[in-house]
Amino acid sequence: MLSIECTEQHTGARISGDYWDLDELVSAVYVVIGDENRYYDYHGARQRILNVCYNLRKAIQGEKNIELISNGVHREMLKRHNMIAPEKNVYFSVEILWPELIFTALALDDFIKLHNEMIDDSLWNIHIGIIRKFQGNVLDCLKYQLSDEHNTVISQLIQNRTLNYFRYATQYVDLLNLEYINLSIEERKEHLAAYAIRLMIEDEAYVILKEEILATASVTKNEIHELPLSMKYPEHIDW
Template identity: 65%
Template sequence: MLSIESTERLTGGRISGDYWDLDELITSIYEVIGDENKYYDYQGARQRILGVCLQLRKATKGECNIEFVANGIHKGIEKRKDLIAPAKNVYFSVEILWPELIFTALALNDFIDLYNEFVDNNPWNPHTTTIRKFQSIVTECLREHLLEEQFRVFIHLMFTKSPKYFRYATQYVDVLNLEYLKLSYDERKENLGAFAFRLMVEDDEYTALKNEIMATAKLTKNEIHELPIQTKYPEHIEW
């Protein structure tokens, strides 16, 4: 079963599941966000989501964390069924920075709306329901670290303003990731909700960054999602 829990230092969320849990999520995301020729004005958001998918795929290859999780098998079942079976299943997990994980969950809303409009609006579509499950466990994990009022506002904003990430300057996610990494554990506890809101409301810092990127894009004839900003992530992250 797919699950998410906060890391020990509240640096990010640890996404965990067996191979098929993670593979199902990756496959559903690929289906819903479409190929690179679809939804061009959402390419920045699409590329960031694909970055998370890459981390999930690395996890399924055993390149991140491997856990052994009890599966319910016990001696009574083995005796009754006359079999010998492992008592634990192999689970894979990977950590994603909290701002990145929140952005991914939010941006998938836009792609679900696009998918429903242009591809399949069946409410029981297996790909959109898989993504909704992923979003729900992200938000439930986040709920543990927000005040009740903060969480109510977060959920309200999550589903009331759409689209959120049309021609979005996704470089801002890097800015928030790096700011968040500099915080202490106590500062993260106090400010995680504020970081979530900054991904949903275009504040002055975001507007200034986007204006700067757009000015550069006008000179270079690039799209805004094609322009990197100067960022340097630490080689080692304490999760």
Template identity: 65%
Template structure:
């Protein structure tokens, strides 16, 4: 079963599941966000979501964390059924920085809307259902970390503006990731809700960054999502 828990230092969310849980989520996201020729004005968001999918795929290959989780089997069942069976299943997990994970959760709403409009609006579509499950476990994990009033604001803003990330300067997610990494554990507890809201409200810092990127894009004739940000992540992250 797919699950998400906050990491020990509140640095990010740890996404965990067996191989098929993670593989189903990855394939559902691939289906809904479409190939690189679709939804061009959402390419920045699409690329960031694909970055999270890459981390999930690495997890399924055992390149991140491997855990053993009780599966409900015990000696009584073995004797009753006259079988020998493992009592634990192999689970894979990977950590994603909280601003990145929140952005991914929010941006998937845009792609769900696009998919419903252009591909399939069946409310029982299995790909959408899988993504909604992922979004629900992210938000439930956030509920455990945020004060009630902050969480209520987050949920309200999550559905009040659509689309959120049309031609979005996704370099701002890097800015928030790096700002968040510099905070202490106590500062993260106090400010996680504010970071979530900053991903949904185009504040002065975001507008200034986007204006700068657009000016560069006009000179270089690049698209906004093609311009890298000159900021380096630390080689080691304490989760």
């Protein structure tokens, strides 16, 4: 079963599951976000979602975390059925920074709407159902880190969300990631809600950053999503 839990230092959340849990999620995402040429003005958001999928794939390949989880089988059960079977399953997991994970959950909503409008508007679309469960897990994990007041605000913003990630300056997610990493654990607990909210509104910092990126893009003739930030991520993150 796919699960998402906050990391020990509140730097991000740990996504874990068995091979089929993670593979099912990644496969559903690939279907819903579609070909890279279909929704070109969402290319920045699409690329960030794919980066998370890349990390999930790395986890499946055993390049991240591996743990053994009890599967409910016990010796008496095996004796009763005269069989030999493992009592634990292999689970894979990977940590994702909180701003990155929140952005991913929100951006997937845009692609679900696009998929419904252009590909398949069935209420029983299995791929969308898998992604909705993932989004629910993210929100459920997030709410346990926040106060009731902050949860109410964020729930209302999600339900009434008007900002989509059409031609969004996704470099802003990097900016938030790097800011968040540099906070103390106490500051992360205190300000996590603010970081989630900043991903659902165009605040002053976002507007300034996007204007700078657009100015550079007009000179270099790059698309907005093609210009990286000059800031670098640390080689080691204390999760």
